[in-house]
Amino acid sequence: MTDVRPNVTMIAAVGRNGVIGDGLTMPWHLSEDLRFFKRTTMGHPMVMGRRTFDSMGVLPGRRSIVVTRSPEWSHDGVEVAHSLEQALDRVAGEGEVFVVGGGELYRLAMPYAARLLVTEVDQSPEGSVTFPDIDRDVFTETFREAHDGFAWVTYERSSGRPGTS
Template identity: 60%
Template sequence: MTSRFQVVPAAYVALLRDGEQGTEVLLQLRRGTGYMDGRWAHGAAGHVELGESALQAAGREAVEELGVRVDVEDLAHHATVHRTVAAHRPSEERVDLFVSTHRWTGEPSVQEPDKVADLRWWPLDDLPDHVVPHERAALEVLAGRSSQTLVTLGFDQTLTLVAAVGRNGVIGDGSSMPWHLPEDLRFFKETTMGGTLLMGRGTWDSIGRALPGRRTIVVTRQQDWSAPGAEVAHSLEEALALAGDVEVFVVGGGQIYAQTIEHASRLVLTEVDLEPEGATRFPDVDPAVWRVAERRPGSGDVAAWVTWTRV
């Protein structure tokens, strides 16, 4: 077996009931899992184990996570989601199989309280705002708002790294930018306006706020961190899954650049004609991997704005 054929399968169970506002679905609020915590998800879900069918996995997860038993013959398939993110790794190549049922034995309850903050019935026509993105896509199919039962996510996602870099490769001192370049700030605004920004917590702190006209996703290890205008992710993969099928502008800091440059399709770099002190550097741009697509001359301390594309 080669890495070309690796994929992670998972099964998701939607328990359904008739409510005052129509069909309702049972969702759990994730916590303590390290992935998509604070977002609503199917009441039961998990990886398909070796030698196990997706339907068998769904039945097992219903017992383990909700304490109910379902007959696999009562499980109806309603969606398959094939997903990835621009940081292509085997663990991020996934196929999710979604099934639903109105029939089960037992009363649904939280069986793993360390992973679930809440368990609640929601009308399919009025889902909560914060639902795990790929699970929302399947619920849209279940609700009849999408006729596409095979959903693909992440395959059109691209990464563009945007940075201002000194002659010595320095981009910062770990807490702030080592220069103030108004014309480069204007260029940054023009480049990213209307887009999705991905940044580390340190970069957010150096900016101090959400930038107008742009969506902002912040990667941080701090589980309880939040800020107005920021969507929070606790890993690069989670951040990219939240971003969806768009061009994602990676805007710092050094660790985030280092994690994403091998997966990027474009670099938009401001060449700054200074050599400031600082420990944070932009990764080396390998000319065997990248070629200059455009060079715009700057003025003053801005030598040029350079766009690189992958060879």
């Protein structure tokens, strides 16, 4: 199954202190970045943790796979998986899948990620949920675009096959 899994891209907005949220919501409202998120993910499947789904709800135009340990959990408009691997197998045959958070899912998905799209936010908010460390021996910065209050940064895996590290 592994060979037909799509490329995994993680997309996240991250504060200077690594914070991405407080467990319920995002610590900022960046309209331009939300538009970037929408146009980047549109038409592609998205994988998310159940807590992120609770904070975002169903996003139209994108197949959503919600990862939960609960055998009972379900919601109209989304698919359910009980592990990240099961979520990736569900989207086998797709070209690219976006892992859209939150902290627990980013940590699970880091070994599978081929690309990271990180919005570096010029803020250090309070919050208990963080983005995992980016190993610079594994990921290389390939693109950076500065904006007022944030920067869009792309990292690409430069060593190790995703899913084998």
